[in-house]
Amino acid sequence: MTALLNIHNLHLEIQQGTTSLPILRGVSLSLQPGEVLGLVGESSAGKTMIGKATLGILPSQGVITDGEILFDGADITHISVKARRRLLGTDMAMIPQDPMTSLNPVFRIGSQIADVLRLHLGLKSKEADQRVLELLDNVHINRPERVVKLYPHELSGGMRQRILIAIAFACRPRLIIADEPTTALDVTIQRQVLRLIKELQVASGTAILFVTHDLGVVAKICNRVGVIHAGRILELSSARDLFEAPTHPYTQALMAATPRYDRPNSALNPVPEALVSALWDDVRSYDRGERSVDTGNA
């Protein structure tokens, strides 16, 4: 079986003027159809950029300097805008991080789901409206015929995230990039939303690249997990292996650092400083190596 998504040795830099800042340092991963792959790491580890590079929505300063992204066997690293648009919405979708700002404030909920159906499935208004109600029902929204007439500001964050999930699954994509979809929600809603994503994922067989900094989320939803630090994947294994026998010291430290709700008085265990500086030494020597290779080529 060929991998649905195959990222090979991806290098990405933020370039501004003459300075450039490496973000991804040779990321490789693959995602099978129907699989949920978690990407965990600290803030600025580059996990969101992997998702954005896959969708082709990098900020203008973000430049892929090396490596390739294959979708369904085809290289999509540098495809044209038109070819990209044929993939987006139909084959690939996204569940964004912040439900409060990801819906257009001036349009009704119904039309924001219907537009993608009309664009890609060519549905007429009536059919699209009918399908919207079904999709809202699938994400367990009560009285969908009332909700479609509402504007985003009239809904709670959890409700909006359900709407965004409905939009992501609307055209039955093969791959969904979920970029910290539960981070902006409070803890009780997080559980419901995670359960919902898992439920829809199982029912539809969609593959999900699940970006998060929350190991608890990873445990609940992912088949495999990649631990990412400073733009490099340190460890990539099945979720069970990762939790039962983490091999990389950084993963072990991350696990130990997770606060325990059942032991509220125990001291926090931050990632040891020695480990952090060792990791960064490694990153710096990697960057030096990159640069010497570049000059060698030139």
Added chain:
Amino acid sequence: MTAASLLRRLMLSVPTLFGVLVINFVLLRVVPGDPIAMMIGPGATPEDIQNLREIYGLDQSIFQQFLFYIRDLFNGNLGISISMRQDVVELIGGRLPVTLELAFVAIVIALVGIVGFGITASMWKGHWPEVLIDAFSGFVQAVPDFLWGLLFILIFGVLWAFMPIFGRMDLTVEFDPATQFYLFESLLRGDFVVFASVLQHIVLPALSLALPLIAVGTRLLKSSIIEAMAQDYVQLARVKGFSHFRIVVSQAFPNALIPTVTLTGVQMTFLIGGTVLVERIFGYPGLGNMAIDAVINRDLPLIQGIVLTFAVMFIVLNILIDMTYAFLNPRLRHD
């Protein structure tokens, strides 16, 4: 905007109008210049002057004059023009439609320009259309409306004299209007010869008024669209597979309109004020042109009437803008 909030806005405009009345009334009477002296020739005797002062009530205290003025105002009476010896309400009624038509055409031109340039500049952000439009709006913004009027007269009326630069329509064209809304009336009656002539006369003054508004509005709309393009919902629209054009026009533009309308609305009141000088320059027989004559003649009742009319126009325009704003922004619809 609900009926209740509309009513509240109208109630709130009462003190505003009263303030305008007071300031206008007092200012006109404390500044130097005597309307009676302007009225009669140098040979008048002191008795003649005194008699006229009594006829127009100018011998009483300012406070008493004001009370009479307010009383008459409630009876729909704005007094008799000193210089033209006609009822002020009638005079204004004959000129107001002319100015309203001019302002309407100017605003339509401005809106078309703002939307066209604003969308074009943000579509091609960082490329020559944006640079060109930025340079254009920066230059236009620096030149006031009446100067554009003079420039247009020089260019289209003198150098290449193919546009009319004076009056409201060709005097050779026959037209027997029922109202003073020549443009609308001729259109509704299907009289296209008149319509063409009126339109030809209105274009240059309207364009002079519209240009500064276009400049300000275009910059606002462009930066608002660019700001909206950085929002999360635009990113989602991109992931939905929408084209760049569709994202700009159907996703970012409706949101960018909200701040643009608010700030351009303020500019529109400047446009109304601008009609005074522009009408004068183009010999356009509107309210503003009459206002200048009224000031020259120290025609107190007429000035008061015109200022009151302008104040009402500002208030109505502001209410209209607020209604548009509520229409564009669903977050404001439930109050």
